[in-house]
Amino acid sequence: MxxxxxxxxxxxxxxxxxxxxxxxxxxxxxxxxxxxxxxEPGVAVPVVPHSTHRAGEYREGTLIVAKGAASAPEPVTIRYKPRFGAPVLFMECATDEGYPLGYRVAVAANGVPVFETPCNRLNPEIADWRGLVVGREAVVTVVVSSEAQVAGAEPPVVPPGLEVRVSIGEPVPVDEYPxxxxxxxxxxxxxxxxxxxxxxxxxxxxxxxxxxxxxxxxxxxxxxxxxxxxxxxxxxxxxxxxxxxxxxxxxxxxxxxxxxxxxxxxxxxxxxxxxxxxxxxxxxxx
CATH class of the missing domain: 2.60.120 (Jelly Rolls)
Known part of the structure; x- marks a missing residue:
């Protein structure tokens, strides 16, 4: 070892x-x-610029700057202007019964694929945010799909009642976080x-x-x-x-x-x- x-x-x-x-x-x-x-952000954020503390919703070291939701199979589309670069996405796939497993989300920024991951899970450690430009309006899309629970089987159809909720958080300095x-x-x-x-x-x-x-x-x-x-x-x-x-x-x-x-x-x-x-x-x- x-x-x-x-x-x-x-x-x-x-x-x-x-x-x-x-x-x-x-x-x-x-x-x-x-x-x-x-x-944990998909990519490292070596420096987080300090800014005036703002009231708002904070989550896991980030300030929530935009939200969106849609019912499957429609994609979630969120427009926002990034301030720092790589954000953190909080994604939920929910039904009236709770948060089911077996669904994946594909994230894109301005049409450039960023990552795919199981829904209701964390962002992967490696993500490609090249489609994001600081200071310019960005369009983030999140598309949900189902995944087979058994190897080689056909994935089930995404039910129409599945709601996909997405929040975008931008990292803030520790001394500005509540x-x-x-x-x-x-x-x-x-x-x-x-x-x-x-x-x-x-x-x-x-x-x-x-x-x-x-x-x-x-x-x-x-x-x-x-x-x-x-x-x-x-x-x-x-x-x-x-x-x-x-x-x-x-x-x-x-x-x-x-x-x-x-x-x-x-x-x-x-x-x-x-x-x-x-x-x-x-x-x-x-």
Missing amino acids: AAVVDEARTGRRRRVLTLVAGLLLAGTAVITTQLHREG LPPRPPQLWSVEEQVALEDGEVLLRSDPTEPSRVQQVTAVLPEHGLYRFVTNAPGRVLLDFGGVVRTSGSWTYSGFVSVHKLPVGGGEVTITVRPENHRGDWALLLMR
Whole structure:
């Protein structure tokens, strides 16, 4: 398994959290101690320009700037003027009975395909927002389709009563986001790390959680990494130049699991927290 060049701690893992969110990509899950979904942008947002705080609806580190809905098979079409670039889309496929599985959504910006993903799930980590131009009106379309539940079978017809709801959120600086009150005692990241079956690649500075941390490690060709935190804050995870965005927006215990974006050799890993409020750790899973 991977060997960490810098000193790392290991621990045996027993699952104490509850799986509540779905796949980011195949084999990827998000885990948290509460019913909480991570709003990880499809592409990294290295810099979020500061702006005057505005009242409005906030969700998972973003300000909701536009909404739309349609009944299948009609597409959802939303026009808005992007301020920063890559947004986060929150998409729901709903019926009177709830939020059924088995449906996919295809997203396009100004006619350019962005990504496809199961509905009622998170945005994928890789998305193509080249069709979006900051400052120019954009047309975002979301089309729903069904997917076969058994390999080789014909996908079912999308029922006409299926409603597709879409909200577009733009990332905002952490210090402008309406964070919940800090509890008297935070969930222990150290205790969770001790239960994990993995190597600690990097962890937060106890006196300065937003301090940039870096390590060089030998990564397997294929594998998973896990990010653990107990407080709000956007965190950029740089794997040798390939950046992923993570972080939480509550003070609940939060663990996210992802595929390694690179591997098969020595990689310099850099964690850049943005105004982080607590403890965090980055682990390479066994």
